[in-house]
Amino acid sequence: MTVTVKKPATYQDLCALPETLVGELVAGELVASPRPASRHTLAISVLGGELSGPFQRGRGGPGGWWLLDEPELHLGSDILVPDLAGWKRTRMPVYPDEPFFTLPPDWVCETLSPSTSSFDRMKKMPVYMREQVGHVWLIEPVTRTLEVFRREGERWVLAGNYAGNERIRAEPFEAVELELEALWLPTR
Numbered sequence: 001m002t003v004t005v006k007k008p009a010t011y012q013d014l015c016a017l018p019e020t021l022v023g024e025l026v027a028g029e030l031v032a033s034p035r036p037a038s039r040h041t042l043a044i045s046v047l048g049g050e051l052s053g054p055f056q057r058g059r060g061g062p063g064g065w066w067l068l069d070e071p072e073l074h075l076g077s078d079i080l081v082p083d084l085a086g087w088k089r090t091r092m093p094v095y096p097d098e099p100f101f102t103l104p105p106d107w108v109c110e111t112l113s114p115s116t117s118s119f120d121r122m123k124k125m126p127v128y129m130r131e132q133v134g135h136v137w138l139i140e141p142v143t144r145t146l147e148v149f150r151r152e153g154e155r156w157v158l159a160g161n162y163a164g165n166e167r168i169r170a171e172p173f174e175a176v177e178l179e180l181e182a183l184w185l186p187t188r
Helices: 011-015 038-056 117-130
Strands: 021-026 029-034 065-069 073-075 078-080 084-088 107-111 135-140 145-152 155-163
Touching: 011 021, 021 117, 029 117, 038 065, 038 084, 038 107, 038 135, 078 117, 107 117, 117 135, 117 145, 117 155
Parallel strands: 107 135
Antiparallel strands: 021 029, 021 078, 065 084, 073 078, 084 107, 135 145, 145 155
């Protein structure tokens, strides 16, 4: 009887991927995804812009955050690339010089698509839980929804479920009202 042992993927395997793919390592498995579709890119870009002024720069809001597009997170043996992530400056007062981050963020946002939804929910959210990320936002541009999860102990609690063109105040950015309509492509 022959037994084949699959060796865990390495950081070198991740780096060898073509630039057209986003690679992540979870539990030794290399997962490669194509770059996000245009409507997903729009939602994340607009959200990052909406949050950056009041929370990163302190314009019209409290400031006190570092907000980044697609940071490479090295969390234990896992390497994740959320669409957006944020760190409170009280936890990360000095911006690091490394090409990746080992300090878990306080907040992450993932844009869901049919090809990534299961991976984001079933593989990445448990890593974020293990690393004590405080909040996870899941955006679905096709259905125009936003789910806001808050970590309470060892479980995720749905702190908000929003849809369409609502004006919202969502954790951990409730100090400023956001217009969901800005995230979506206009309906025809």
